[in-house]
Amino acid sequence: MSGTYLGMPSFPTAAAASTRDMRLRGNLRHATHTIRAKREQAVAELGDWQELRAAGAALKERTLRHLDHYLEQLEDAVTAAGGHVHWAQDAAEANRIVTDLVLRTGESEVVKVKSMATQEIGLNDALARAGISAHETDLAELIVQLGDDLPSHILVPAIHRNRDEIRDIFRSKMGDRGRAAPKNLSDDPRELAEAARLHLREKFLNAKVGVSGANFMVAETGTLVVVESEGNGRMCLTLPETLISVVGIEKVVPTWQDLEVFLQTLPRSSTAERMNPYTSTWTGTTDEDGPSDFHLVLLDNGRTDALADTVGRQALRCIRCSACLNVCPVYERAGGHAYGSAYPGPIGAILTPQLRGVGSELDASLPYASSLCGACYEVCPVAIDIPEVLVHLRERVVEGGTVSVRGRRTTVKPAKGHAAERAAMRAARWTFEHPRALRAGMRMASHARRLTPRRLPLPGAGRAWSDSRDLPRPAPESFRDWWRRTRGPDAGSADSGKAEVRERGERRDGGAR
Amino acid sequence: MSSRDIVLGRIRRALTDVPREETPENSPVPRDYWDTHARRSDAQRLDLLAENLADYRALVHRCPPSGLPALIAELLAARGARSVVAPPGIPADWLPDEIERVADDPSMPPRELDALDSVLTGCAVAVAETGTIVLDAGADQGRRRISLVPDHHICVVRAPEQIVDSVPQALARLDPSRPQTWISGPSATSDIELDRVEGVHGPRTLEVVLVSAADEG
Incomplete structure (x- = not known):
C-alpha cells in the first residue's frame, strides 16, 4: 500500500484480497464492535435523539x-x-x-x-x-x-x-x-x-x-x-x-x-x-x-455535481461522524482501503461515485459495495438514506443517463462491464415472453444436469458475479414438464391450471406442517 | 470568469428544482428537540457537572470562595509546580507568594510557554450535561494557547452562575466573535484500537475547581 488512491482496483478485487487478511479482519472487528456498543449508550442518554436527528437533516437540507x-x-x-x-x-x-x-x-x-x-x-x-x-x-x-x-x-x-x-x-x-x-x-x-x-x-x-x-x-x-x-x-x-x-x-x-x-x-x-x-x-x-x-x-x-442530483444530494448532509462505517457488515469485512478513496464505508460508496463520477471501474463498483441492509441509515445522525442513494447510483451505472459533470449537464453511457448485465436481462425478458423457447431451454438444462459445473466461469466482466455464486443445480425435470406429465397435455390451459393450484393450496394449508 | 462565479453558477444550476418562492428562512426546520434533558436545581446541576467532568478524567475539586487560594496552593504544591501562567483577570490573592506568576504575554515564544509548569484560568460557561468548560479568551481566561501548551491546567468555575444544563443553553450565552475552546476532560485519543487514552497534546492533567458559596460552612 503506498500513499495514493490512483489506479486502485475495483471494490470486489480489492475486497477479495482484504477479506482474506485475517489480521485486518481481527483489528476491524475488534474496533468496530467496541465503538458500536459505546455509541448506542451515548445516544440512548438523549431522549430527544430522533428530534435532533430530524433537525440536523432539515438544517443541512435548508443549507443545501x-x-x-x-x-x-x-x-x-x-x-x-x-x-x-x-x-x-x-x-x-x-x-x-x-x-x-x-x-x-x-x-x-x-x-x-x-x-x-x-x-x-x-x-x-x-x-x-x-x-x-x-x-x-x-x-x-x-x-x-x-x-x-x-x-x-x-x-x-x-x-x-x-x-x-x-x-x-x-x-x-x-x-x-x-x-x-x-x-x-x-x-x-x-x-x-x-x-x-x-x-x-x-x-x-x-x-x-x-x-x-x-x-x-x-x-x-x-x-x-x-x-x-x-x-x-x-x-x-x-x-x-x-x-x-x-x-x-x-x-x-x-x-x-x-x-x-x-x-x-x-x-x-x-x-x-x-x-x-x-x-x-x-x-x-x-x-x-x-x-x-x-x-x-x-x-x-x-x-456541485452531487448537489444537482435530487436523490444523491442528501449525501452532502454528511457530518463525517463515521457511525455508518462502524455498523456496516461490508466495511467490517472488506476494510477501508477497498473503497479506494478518502471516504470509505457506506458514505464513501455514495459520495465517491458522485464526486468523481462512475467513469472508472472502481467508482462504478462502489454502489454495489453494500448488502442494502440499511443499518447505515438507522445510525446516521442526519438521516441520509444511504440505501436509497445506492440503488439510485446502481441504476446510473447500469443504465447511464443525464448527470452534472463539472457543472454541465452531460449524458453518460452505462458503465463498462455492465453491458453483460443489461444483455442478460434483455435475453431473460425475451425468453420469458416466449414459452416454447423457455421450455426447450429448461429441458436441455435437465438433460445436461450431470455436466453442469458448480460454478459458472463467465468470461470478462461477468466473472466477478459468477465467481462468488454457486450455480443452482437444475432439477431433474422442469416444473412445466412435471405438470404436463402428471396433469396431461391440456392442463397447461389457463383456467384448469388455476383451479388445480387453488385446490392443492387449500389441501396443503389444512394439513399438518 | 472567476472560480467564485463558476462555483456559484454551478450551484444555481444544480438547484433548479428548488421553487422560486422558497427562501432560506421558509425552508422548514423542526426544532422540537429539548432545551435541557432534565429540570435541575442549582445543586443538582453542580453535581452533574462534577460527575461528568470526573467521568472523562478531569480531577474535580469543590470549595467555598474563601477556601479557593488555599486549595489552589495545595494543588500546585502537590505537583511541585513553581511557575504558573495566569491571565490578568485572575486575582492576585489566588496564587501563593512562593509561586512565580507569569503574565499572558503574546510576545512569549511557544517554547518558553512550554517550560512553565501550570496554567490557572477561569471560564466563560460550563455545561453540566456534557461535562464541558468553555473558555472564550475573557480577562480571566487569556489567549487560547496558554491553556494548551502547559501540561497542567487548573480551571475555576463559579457556581451556580457559570453553569448551564445543556449545549443549547451554552451556545446562547456565548459570543461567536470571540475565539472559543470547549474542553471536556484532558486531551485524549481513541486512535489505537479505539481504546481511549487520556493525555496527548493538550494538558494531560485538567483540574476543575467548582467554587460555590453553598459549600461555605
Whole structure:
C-alpha cells in the first residue's frame, strides 16, 4: 500500500484480497464492535435523539437548497472578520491556492490537522512537489503517514493497524521525520501516545503555518469549528502565524444557534462521547491571539455535481461522524482501503461515485459495495438514506443517463462491464415472453444436469458475479414438464391450471406442517 | 470568469428544482428537540457537572470562595509546580507568594510557554450535561494557547452562575466573535484500537475547581 488512491482496483478485487487478511479482519472487528456498543449508550442518554436527528437533516437540507446564499453570507462574514476567502473549482485549483499561500510565507514546513478535504484532494503530495513538508499531527494520521499508508476510516484512519504494528512503525520510522521513538518503546497505547506527543511537540512549537479543514462553518457569523480529541488541532489552529483552512462548500450551516444540534449529535455518533475533549471556534483573526493571517479555501471538487442530483444530494448532509462505517457488515469485512478513496464505508460508496463520477471501474463498483441492509441509515445522525442513494447510483451505472459533470449537464453511457448485465436481462425478458423457447431451454438444462459445473466461469466482466455464486443445480425435470406429465397435455390451459393450484393450496394449508 | 462565479453558477444550476418562492428562512426546520434533558436545581446541576467532568478524567475539586487560594496552593504544591501562567483577570490573592506568576504575554515564544509548569484560568460557561468548560479568551481566561501548551491546567468555575444544563443553553450565552475552546476532560485519543487514552497534546492533567458559596460552612 503506498500513499495514493490512483489506479486502485475495483471494490470486489480489492475486497477479495482484504477479506482474506485475517489480521485486518481481527483489528476491524475488534474496533468496530467496541465503538458500536459505546455509541448506542451515548445516544440512548438523549431522549430527544430522533428530534435532533430530524433537525440536523432539515438544517443541512435548508443549507443545501440555498447554498449560494449561505456561501456568499459566509464569505462576507469571514472577510469582515479579517480572513481571506478563496474559491476552488477542483482539487488541482485548491492545491495550487494552498501551495502558493505557503510559498508566500517563505516556509517549507506546515503542520496539519486531520482533514478529510485535504486527503480527498491529495494536498500533501501537491505540497511535496513544491518542496513543502506537511506533517500530519493527528495520532492516527501520523501512523498512516509514517507507515507510507492510506487512511482506512474517517475517524480512526489507522483502524487497520493494531498496537504492535503501530509500535513497529514508530520505532522504525519516527526518526526519519524528526524526534525518534525511544528504543525500548512498548505496544502500550499510553507509551505510543507519549512517543507521538514528544515527536510532534517539536513540530508544534516551531510551526509557522498550519493547515486544517473544518467540521462546520457558520454563515451568519463567519465562524469556523474544529472538533477534535488530542489537542493537535488546537496546536495547529493557535500557534502558527498563518492558518489555511480547506473546507468543502457543503460544510456551511446557517446560524451559530444551529451548532446546538450538531455539537450534540456529532460527538455521540462519532467517538461515542457526550462531548469530544476539544472544540475550537474562531472567526477571522483575533489580535494577538492565534494566527494573524487566515485563509479559507472553499472547495467544490464535484460537490456541485452531487448537489444537482435530487436523490444523491442528501449525501452532502454528511457530518463525517463515521457511525455508518462502524455498523456496516461490508466495511467490517472488506476494510477501508477497498473503497479506494478518502471516504470509505457506506458514505464513501455514495459520495465517491458522485464526486468523481462512475467513469472508472472502481467508482462504478462502489454502489454495489453494500448488502442494502440499511443499518447505515438507522445510525446516521442526519438521516441520509444511504440505501436509497445506492440503488439510485446502481441504476446510473447500469443504465447511464443525464448527470452534472463539472457543472454541465452531460449524458453518460452505462458503465463498462455492465453491458453483460443489461444483455442478460434483455435475453431473460425475451425468453420469458416466449414459452416454447423457455421450455426447450429448461429441458436441455435437465438433460445436461450431470455436466453442469458448480460454478459458472463467465468470461470478462461477468466473472466477478459468477465467481462468488454457486450455480443452482437444475432439477431433474422442469416444473412445466412435471405438470404436463402428471396433469396431461391440456392442463397447461389457463383456467384448469388455476383451479388445480387453488385446490392443492387449500389441501396443503389444512394439513399438518 | 472567476472560480467564485463558476462555483456559484454551478450551484444555481444544480438547484433548479428548488421553487422560486422558497427562501432560506421558509425552508422548514423542526426544532422540537429539548432545551435541557432534565429540570435541575442549582445543586443538582453542580453535581452533574462534577460527575461528568470526573467521568472523562478531569480531577474535580469543590470549595467555598474563601477556601479557593488555599486549595489552589495545595494543588500546585502537590505537583511541585513553581511557575504558573495566569491571565490578568485572575486575582492576585489566588496564587501563593512562593509561586512565580507569569503574565499572558503574546510576545512569549511557544517554547518558553512550554517550560512553565501550570496554567490557572477561569471560564466563560460550563455545561453540566456534557461535562464541558468553555473558555472564550475573557480577562480571566487569556489567549487560547496558554491553556494548551502547559501540561497542567487548573480551571475555576463559579457556581451556580457559570453553569448551564445543556449545549443549547451554552451556545446562547456565548459570543461567536470571540475565539472559543470547549474542553471536556484532558486531551485524549481513541486512535489505537479505539481504546481511549487520556493525555496527548493538550494538558494531560485538567483540574476543575467548582467554587460555590453553598459549600461555605
